[in-house]
Amino acid sequence: MQIITTHLNADFDALACCMAAKKLYPEADIVLPGSMEKRVKLFFETFKPFEIKKLKEIDLDKVKTLIVVDTRSVHRIGELAQLLKKPVKVHLYDHHPKTEDDIKADFEITEQVGALASLFTEIFRKKNIPITPLEATLLCLGIYEETGCLVFPSTTERDVLAVAYLLKRGANLNIVSQFLKEELSREEVSLLNELLNSLQEYLINGIRVNIAHAVKEEPQDVSHIAHKVMDLIDTDALFLIIEMEDKILIIGRSNTPQVDVGSILSEFGGGGHWAAGSATLKERPVNLLIDELIKIIKQQVKPEKIAKDLMTTPVISVQWDRTIKEVEDMMTKYGINAMPVIKNNKYIGVITRGVVEKAIFHGLKKSRVGDFATTDAYTAEQDTPLWEIEKNMIELNQRFVPILKDDKVVGVITRTDILRNLYEELIRKFKISKPKEEIEESKKNVANLMKEFLPEEIYKILLTAGSLAEEMGYGVYLVGGSIRDLLMRKPSPDIDIVVEGDGIAFAQELSKIINGKVIPHRRFGTAKILIEIEKNGEVKRFSIDIATARTEYYESPAALPKVETSSIKKDLYRRDFTINALAVKLNTKDFGLLLDFFGGQRDIKDKKIRVLHNLSFVEDPTRAIRAIRFSEKLGFKISKHTENLIKLAVKMSIFEKLKGPRLYEELILLLKETLPHYSVKRLADYGLLKILHPSFDEKLFNELVKAHETVQGMELLFLKEKYRKEFIYLVVLLWNLKSHEREEFLKRICAPENVKKQLIENITSAEKALQNFPSEESFLEVYKLLSSLNIETIILMMIYAEEQQKRAISIYLTKLKEIKPLLRGEDLKKLGIQPGPVYKKIFDEILKEKLQGRLLSKEEEIEFVKKFGK
Known part of the structure; x- marks a missing residue:
């Protein structure tokens, strides 16, 4: 090409x-x-x-x-x-x-x-x-x-x-x-001045349209005058009405596809394309012509966005009879500064943090919130044009607009929402003349990336989910790490969907369409769909996690979060880092539209790990371990501010308040997904390891290096047995600890009882086996010693074994492990040997010979047994 x-x-x-x-x-x-x-x-x-x-x-x-x-x-x-x-x-x-x-x-x-x-x-x-x-x-x-x-x-x-x-x-x-053409004649300058003096601006569905009128006695090409006027004023579209001897010329120019000049002027018998057009008419009253032109523009220019496109839903509201103090607690809990006030499920007004704080200052904390709500605040409907909401918020100095339907609050639009939309509009308008790399990707569509990096069957399911969402009236989004991986041009194994609505109901309907099996978790408003797809004779199994959009708050530092249904924006805000707080809309209308409220794209580009808010580690200290995991796994740098917040959480002893399995799960993921020696060292550098482990020194670092090298060596052997490398590294952390220290460590990380038992057994078995290891390289003795141990214990022995022992273990794994007598007890019976202790002796001798590289077939074993009997 x-x-x-x-x-x-x-x-x-x-x-x-x-x-x-x-x-x-x-x-x-x-x-x-x-x-x-x-x-x-x-x-x-x-x-x-x-x-x-x-x-x-x-x-x-x-x-x-x-x-x-x-x-x-x-x-x-x-x-x-x-x-x-x-x-x-x-x-x-x-x-x-x-x-x-x-x-x-x-x-x-x-x-x-x-x-x-x-x-x-x-x-x-x-x-x-x-x-x-x-x-x-x-x-x-x-x-x-x-x-x-x-x-x-x-x-x-x-x-x-x-x-x-x-x-x-x-x-x-x-x-x-x-x-x-740049220079104008004297007549053209006069015409230009007349047009500029007659300019009238009309705001039509948020689009600025300027209309000017002038009279020109002699017919002449004046289309270039339109360019001059466009250069001199700031407008979205311009229409010049020029009266000539027995006709009227309309020239149109547009800077936005929303105003299709050619289509508008075709109503007057003219034409062109969206950016430029003209029409010639018979003489008629200009004021009536302008009225007709504005009417046609209003019919054709629809608002690009309405309240429904931008509003946040569902809405956190407060009942009118709650006290001012209770409202303050709610605002702090949810991190908001304004709330609609509700009475009998109907909207009655708005209460802001400023009013609440002043009321408390004046000793009115027990008063009802309804008494102090602003009842004449501006409200809008779902189909209200966004430009109208922007205009009223600015003129009324209102930071928060409830969106109503039949006097019920169905959404809200905040000042931040408006600022973000204005910024996106500014970027959109500059796309006409700005180089592509200078345009912020504020409204990026990643549908092509999804098609390229997601499995074909997953991509089709996401399209189906978007169509279903339209039918059910829900907002549906692909969220989290899968979006981060897409932007990094990497395939992602995790498919998480968030639903603005009933997540379980959505999962049930989707599973019917794609023939999946739903496992609902009603307590959490989540569901998992298990799917099997046969392709080219091979059955592929995968799962999709679906959750109801949620928000959460923490009643105390390091406590488990309280979760409530919310909007996608609130759902993303509760996540750990900006790079994971991204979403892609799946609804058919906006399929592939990337939502980035917190600068995640920029941080992915800059390779930076950054928390969403300053209390992130106070609310969930395990995010500190996660920050190191993502940093090591992705090759990203933890931002300076985020580092300071980690150190503050350690200084405040927040980790000591952690309960439940979260610490264990994060530690296991860190050991599983990264290079353990570097990750554990970074835990120590931030003061996090001492919370779990008595000490970190060069000896422990070297042991983790040896453990990693050993695990890599095992992978080259293509062992059939499955083992958990993260458990190997966890045992290394425990190895040099005293018995009570091991117990304290496992208790501190909340390891499950079965895991505790297995880890201690592996350590005990490995220590005992190394103590009893044959002093000479006897294949039979090595085989007997190691064949009774699980693979994790054997790998653990390799880390701490001496060179001679390592050689013997390697020979066992590569050559001896699969060796077994081909004869069975029934074969010995057929040879006339009566069952008894002699069977064990015979099989030991057969094994001993086979371990020496002899008795390669069943026939040779039979001949050996016959001779052995003599």
Whole structure:
């Protein structure tokens, strides 16, 4: 595959040269790394001189040749710069001076001319390559723009000769003038002033539309005046109404696809495309025409977002007869600053933290909250346009808007929600002119990543879940570590879905569609769907975890959380780190839309572990161990602030209040998923290990290194027996401790009783076996000693054994372990040997011979037994 590209924010010279390169490389696709300049974009959308493919349509792994025009800078070709790191041939055409940032090319034509379009024109002339009048016009636009219509000092003789050649080939200077014209005549200046003085702005569903009116006696092309007006004002769309002798001309320009100028002006018999259009009408009263135009705009311009799209639901509210003190406790517990007040399930007002605190200051903590609620606060409906809510919140200085349906609170919109939406709108508007890499990925869609990195069957189930969510009226999201892994371009084994609604009911309906089995946990509002899919004769088994969106609060440090149903935003806020507090919407309308409320994308990019709030380790101290696990597993750095919070939690002795299995589970995961020696050392560095273990020294570090090397060696042996490497490392932590210290350690981490028993047995068995290890390399004795032990005990022995013992254990594992007599008791009976103690003696002798490499078949064993009997 070949692709042609140019610099970000393409100008006419860049666009013309992409077209020219296409004539030299007819099999190549043109791909722009970013947007075009406004006039260039307008030209392209008007004439469609060639096809441009979107970057997302290109499989970069299939690109063999990259043709770069009008730039030699690595940083100016955006995301396509990653191709320069691959085995791709690069062809370069440019007219700029050399720099240190130059692209290294396999083939290049780079000469100092005023415009690169002149260079391509020379190539066409020398090779006698035919060009159309439109192509000649575009090349002429490139030269004129780059050389200031041939007056810039950078203009060369070659540029002038190129223009002359293009004019012979049909270049249209009227079109060139239309798109490059800068200076206005006296009449045009007068017309421009009249239009600017008559401008009226209308806010239509949050879109700013400006309409201007002027009278022009002589008919003349005035479309370029619209560009001048657009350059002078800040607006989303502009309509100029110009009265002429016996007609009216309407010219429309738009900066947003929400205002489709061509569609609007088609109602007046005109046309165009979304960004530009015009219509000519018979004379009529201008005031009536403006009214009609506004009416059509209102019909066609729908609000991009309504309250339902942004509101948080369900809502934490308070009954009107609760005391002020109780409300303060609720606000602290849930971490909120305003709440709707409810009476008989109907909304009556809003109470804010500021009012609550003042009431308590005045000794009114026992008063009813309903008495102090703001009953005239602005409220909205689910279908209220977001721009209207923004306007009222600003004008009324209101930080919190309840969203009502039949006088019941169904959601809320906060000031933070509005600020985030305004930021996203700002980014959206700048996408027209800003390079792609400068645009924050605030509304990223990862559907393609999901399709690429998730198993096909999982991806189809997620599509099904999105369709079901639409039917049930729920919001459904893929959450957690799977999103982090997707953004890191890694497959993820964990599929967790959160439902804004009844998670169990959703799981039951989904399982019916995909033929799964549901295991509900009603106490927690969660469910697991077990699925079996047969593909190519192989049965694949996997599970999907589904949970109701929840929020949680902690009644005391390190206590188990109290969980209540909530919104996706609150659900994500209760998670451990920003990199895990990401969600992707699965509903059909927004499938693949990434939700990032806390900067998780930025932290993944910066490879940083950062908590969501300052009390995170106070509420759940095990997150400190998790921070080290993710840091070691992903190669991320724990942020300085997060490190300080870990040290504070240790200093405050928060870990001593931990109860239940959480500490054990986190420690096991840390030992299982990371390099144990480094992870345990980091626990010690943060002061976390001393909470569990008496000491950490160089000896323990070296033992963990040996344990890791031993486990790696075992993996190379492809042992059939399963063992838990994390238990091996856990035993190493226990090995040098005294008996009572081991008990205290296991009790402190809340290890299950069966695990405690197994670990102690493994240590005891390994110590005893090492003490009784045969002094000489007797295969039979080694076999007898080790065959009675489980694999974890044998691996443990390898860590602490002497070199001679290690050799013997290795021989046992690789050669002796599977050796057994082929004869059975029935075979001895057939040979006439009566059952009794002699059987054991015979089998021991057979085993002894086999361990020496003799008696390779059953027949040889029979012959040996016959001789043994004699």
